[in-house]
Amino acid sequence: MAIELHPLEQFTIEPLIPIHFGNVDASFTNSALFMVAAVVVASALMVLGSRRASLVPGRWQSLTEIAYEFIAGMIDENVGHEGQEYFPFIFTLFLFILLGNLLGMIPYGFTFTSHIIVTFAMAGVVFLGVTVIGIARHGFHFLSFFVPHGVPPVLLLLLVPIEVLSYFIRPFTLSIRLFANMMAGHTMLAIFAGFVTAMGIFGFVPLGVDVLLIFLEILVAVLQAYVFTILTCLYLRDAIHLH
Amino acid sequence: MPQLDLATFPPQLIWLLITFFALYAVMSWVGLPRVRGILAARKGRIDGDLEKATQMKSEAEAVIAAYEKALAEARMQAQITLRETTDRLNAEAAQRQAKVAEELARETTAAEKRIAEAKTQALGSLREVAIEVTRAAAQKLTGRDIDAQHAGAAVDQAMRERG
Numbered sequence: 395m396a397i398e399l400h401p402l403e404q405f406t407i408e409p410l411i412p413i414h415f416g417n418v419d420a421s422f423t424n425s426a427l428f429m430v431a432a433v434v435v436a437s438a439l440m441v442l443g444s445r446r447a448s449l450v451p452g453r454w455q456s457l458t459e460i461a462y463e464f465i466a467g468m469i470d471e472n473v474g475h476e477g478q479e480y481f482p483f484i485f486t487l488f489l490f491i492l493l494g495n496l497l498g499m500i501p502y503g504f505t506f507t508s509h510i511i512v513t514f515a516m517a518g519v520v521f522l523g524v525t526v527i528g529i530a531r532h533g534f535h536f537l538s539f540f541v542p543h544g545v546p547p548v549l550l551l552l553l554v555p556i557e558v559l560s561y562f563i564r565p566f567t568l569s570i571r572l573f574a575n576m577m578a579g580h581t582m583l584a585i586f587a588g589f590v591t592a593m594g595i596f597g598f599v600p601l602g603v604d605v606l607l608i609f610l611e612i613l614v615a616v617l618q619a620y621v622f623t624i625l626t627c628l629y630l631r632d633a634i635h636l637h
Numbered sequence: 638m639p640q641l642d643l644a645t646f647p648p649q650l651i652w653l654l655i656t657f658f659a660l661y662a663v664m665s666w667v668g669l670p671r672v673r674g675i676l677a678a679r680k681g682r683i684d685g686d687l688e689k690a691t692q693m694k695s696e697a698e699a700v701i702a703a704y705e706k707a708l709a710e711a712r713m714q715a716q717i718t719l720r721e722t723t724d725r726l727n728a729e730a731a732q733r734q735a736k737v738a739e740e741l742a743r744e745t746t747a748a749e750k751r752i753a754e755a756k757t758q759a760l761g762s763l764r765e766v767a768i769e770v771t772r773a774a775a776q777k778l779t780g781r782d783i784d785a786q787h788a789g790a791a792v793d794q795a796m797r798e799r800g
Contacts, residue, residue, distance in 0.1 A: 462669065506653075
């Protein structure tokens, strides 16, 4: 009995509307479709949810307010009051990743956060932005971030390169964490789904596993959006307060 | 692994840029200011209500204090009035008692005078009776009529002798 599994096929980028600017391929793909869907759902949540502006919120308005206060609280706790300046960006980042992850859980859907280029682009923007903010606020003094306090000068020879390395590795760990989590989860779901038909009458076993995995993946989807956002907050705190 | 297909990078990056900025624009221009407005309005309303409640409470306390003060004053006034009335009534009673006692004394004096008059009168008529009795007795005994003058002198003498 040959089992044919193509668990990575689901990550294929398929152009839906081919668009080309000279040599540049700007086609509207399945990935782009879900990005647009994420924007539409997120906008609907925040714009329609706040439409009535009731003193006593209804269900949708409560959800809108909870999302707002969740991120506002996260920034206040992890960055401090100065962080509220960057609130719209961090809020957008959180909703965009959260909805990318969750919309990817829809069967036959596409998870754009399962592509390293997407997560790396976001992590790269966060890294560059945070570095620029740090330099703009502290100027040359920003370099003191790489020098730990209260350490013998000899050890600094060892510690400063480590600090520098751990700083520049941030965009990679940030992007790979999200991408790998999304890809691994969806691959696993596809593998078990492939077993369902292959195992014939015992197919209910991998089906049951998939049902449980779906719940786990929904949890991971929310958790990874949270992790990406809170790490962004922590990097921002480093840039603003230097330790 | 489709993730490493370099040819798919440009469209993904382009659409990521477009969609992310679209969401950023919607959030920073519409979504977030609205929610901020709602939350600020609610906070303002709650703070306003709390302030109003505090103000009302202090007002109520002032009213209670004024009421208690008025009550205490009224009590004091009532006590004063009560004392004044008691004093007045006591004085009136004493005055009336004195008047009654005086009248009583006067009546007693008058009564005593009347009694003394009656007694004198009674004593006066006793002499007449005694004279009559003497004359009657003398007539019976002697068969002679004694005139009233003689009899009167005899009675007077006898009365004097006997006190």
